[in-house]
Amino acid sequence: MRLAPDLPPSVRRLLFEAGVEAEPPIERRIFTNRDLNFDNVPVVGFDMDYTLAVYDQDAMEALSIACTIDKLIARGYPERLSKLEPEPHFAMRGLLVDKRLGNVLKQDRHGYVGRAYHGLRALAKAERRATYRTQRLGGERERFVPVDTLFALPEVTIYANIVELLDRHPELWSGDRPSYAEAWDDVRACIDEAHRDGTIKDRIRAAPGSFIERDADLGPTLHKLRSAGKRLFLLTNSLLPYTDALMTYLLGDAMTAYGSWQAYFDWIVVGARKPTFFREPAAFVELDGTGEPSGSEVAVPQRGRIYQGGGQEGLQRALGVHPDEVLYVGDHIYGDVVQSKKSSGWRTALVVQDLEHELAVRRDFAVELADIEHLHRLRAQLAERLSQLRHVGRTLERFEAADVVAFGADPGEADVLLETSRANLRRRYDRTRAYFEEVQAALERREAAVDRAFNPYWGSMFAERHETSWFGAQVEDFACIYTSRVSNFLFVSPSRYFHAPRGRLPHFEVFR
Ligand SMILES: [Mg+2]
Structure with missing residues (x-):
């Protein structure tokens, strides 16, 4: 029996008390x-924290910002920071802060940087690739900071806003401006202080x-x-x-x-x-x-x-x-x-x-996601065909009339034959190239729409383009099971056998 996602908890509990084993909503x-x-x-x-107690992330961000900004202003940061509005989507778990350059990055499981922001500005592809193309990130512990707790998310939002101010309004600092790295350390120190001196926890205790x-x-x-x-x-x-x-x-x-x-x-x-x-x-x-x-x-x-x-x-x-x-x-x-x-x-x-939001988007955009999957395969096929055609083209360019005659062509027609073949190939190549570009544009449009639904800045938390994200890979590597909240155990039998999907390497597929 499948329960509707909006079933009131009291009804769900009643069913549970009555011994009804119900399949939970997908989230x-x-x-x-x-x-x-x-x-x-x-x-x-x-x-x-964040396990038995599920925090309201928007309220936590507003609270952390309020408690931290005062401390930053006391350290000489501009008054303008007090106008900072929470932006609940800007930060998410699994990101990496590049303290030296003032950037926030999202990586795929191989460490490839798929998205990056400098302050609140998205880095264009060329800029991103020029900066992060070759290095294996994370090795420089002083420079790169992983964002791996939900408590840390407000720090990232505050930091990105400070980077914006440092770039656009340096005049707001009366004395020495901090470097990007110093700004990060200051944000960390102020939030730590707000946690340590009870500023944050006292407010939560007073009104959980x-x-x-x-x-x-x-x-x-x-x-x-x-x-x-x-x-x-x-x-x-x-x-x-x-x-x-x-x-x-x-x-x-x-x-x-x-x-x-x-x-x-x-x-x-x-x-x-x-x-x-x-x-x-x-x-x-x-x-x-x-x-x-x-x-x-x-x-x-x-x-x-x-x-x-x-x-x-x-x-x-x-x-x-x-x-x-x-x-x-x-x-x-x-x-x-x-x-x-x-x-x-x-x-x-x-x-x-x-995970609840992630699954809701995957359910609501199931058709678009299937479409993206299909377009992605199609693009790979077309890319392969284009490279074959390019290879044939290069070979044909090197041919001379004598080669065509050697293959048995009539010497009088060799030049024409060669020219016709080259022209045919160019037409095929151009047609395939145009199709490839159409598929590429359609893919980008659909991906952008789905990404906006996941998170307008970063897309899915668990995926980066067609690869598992850095965060997703950590979930896969280290958690035996994962779920959105503790009370999801209410839906499973205390003697449930949790079965993992069988592991796969690409060569396992050959004999399927
Ligand atoms: Mg915790």
């Missing part, structure tokens, strides 16, 4: 990169409802996992007061069977310092209800208590299962998924909230 499916038998996973862990979506399916999802005998843990870098405010908002009164959010979890670790948590052993400090250390430090956390710090090794001992029987659900490619996979051996689920 809420779970996708598999690597086989995972959920039946063999007795322990499931969760990150909090303005920044976080309360997902009515979340409580029932965790309950379903627990009812199937799985044990759950919370592992977050946020400190207890903030964690408590958000989790109370999300789960505090979600289900009558649970008196508090803590009741959903067997183990709770806050202030975990991931990714260091996965690499270095450290003691767990037990906290009292107010978030203050209650004195005892332990190597292995106990159930039903709240700890700060610690390391993966100690937590693993507490869980009492083999590492590959643990599924960790997080949103941060590096901090949650790459590190935990490399150092801990846990299986990983990545939450990518943008």
Whole structure:
């Protein structure tokens, strides 16, 4: 049974309570990169920010901009920055900032730069290729900064606007103007400060409802996992007061069977310092209800208590299962998924909230996408034919009348024959060339329309032209499964076998 995407959560929950196994709307499916038998996973862990807690990205961007701009102006940046309007589409995950040149880039899985902006201006193809054609990016750690968390997106928008001001209105700086690289470091420092001194988190704590979506399916999802005998843990870098405010908002009164959010979890670790948590052993400090250390430090956390710090090794001992029987659900490619996979051996689920929009566009533009696929194949065929015709043309140019006679032509007609063949070939070439250009133009028009729907600046987050994007490749390489939100587990059986599509190399296709 397929559920309509707009079915109210209360109705969906009713169906679930009634034991109706329903196929979710496409936006809420779970996708598999690597086989995972959920039946063999007795322990499931969760990150909090952007995983259990789904932030409203527009509200977060407005808040981050408001909290950061004041700090930048205090450092001598122009007052005009206070007029900066949020542009929720400009930044997305998987981009790369080139600090030295003030550019923001999107790469495909091979590191080819497919799109680039200098400030808010798109680089033309020639300029982009001249700048980034030969280098393998990312190697220069000082110069290139990956944008891999949703918390980092507002930085990119602020930075691009500062680059614009530096280029267009240098007179707004009274003293020395910062270089592009210094401007990036200043933006980073100001946002860090706003996170550290509580400017941002205090505002969210005071009104979680303005920044976080309360997902009515979340409580029932965790309950379903627990009812199937799985044990759950919370592992977050946020400190207890903030964690408590958000989790109370999300789960505090979600289900009558649970008196508090803590009741959903067997183990709770806050202030975990991931990714260091996965690499270095450290003691767990037990906290009292107010978030203050209650004195005892332990190597292995106990159930039903709240700890700060610690390391993966100690937590693993507490869980009492083999590492590959643990599924960790997080949103941060590096901090949650790459590190935990490399150092801990846990299986990983990545939450990518943008996936809902991505899938909605793929559904709404299915016909256009099929058309693009077809035009792309056609263009490749035509390009191959053009190169064949060029090769024949060059060969024919080198021929002389004597060669044609040697192949058996009448000497009196050799010149005419050669000329006619050349003229025929030119006509064929011109016709094919015109067709190629028509297909190319149609392809560009359709791609532009679909790209605008994905993201007006960058197109699809998971693809770059006809290749997987850098971000998409990371999702594929590091996440065993991925989905748009935690509550999508409500739609799958706790003993589901997640099957990955079978791996393929081009030569596998030969014998199909
Ligand atoms: Mg997170």
